[in-house]
Amino acid sequence: MTRASGTAGFQSQTDTxxxxxxxxxxxxxxxxxxxxxxxxxxxxxxxxxxTMAMGLPV
Structure with a gap:
């Protein structure tokens, strides 16, 4: 089985x-x-x- 050129992975040309x-x-x-x-x-x-510094109201 052979692969066509330019279709392998990320090697193809990218467009913006x-x-x-x-x-x-x-x-x-x-x-x-x-x-x-x-x-x-x-x-x-x-x-x-x-809040922790205030303490609990009694």
């Missing part, structure tokens, strides 16, 4: 499927999402520490 503006928009939105996730985690940790 997305524009650079789309790539930049996706990268920017991922950066904003990562930053907001870090902010949420930081606020959660700080509020948990503050």
């Amino acid at each position: 499927v997305s524009s650079s503006r789309l790539t930049n928009a996706v990268a920017a939105s991922l950066a904003v999402a990562a930053l907001s996730l870090c902010l949420i985690v930081t606020l959660t940790v700080l509020s948990t520490k503050a």
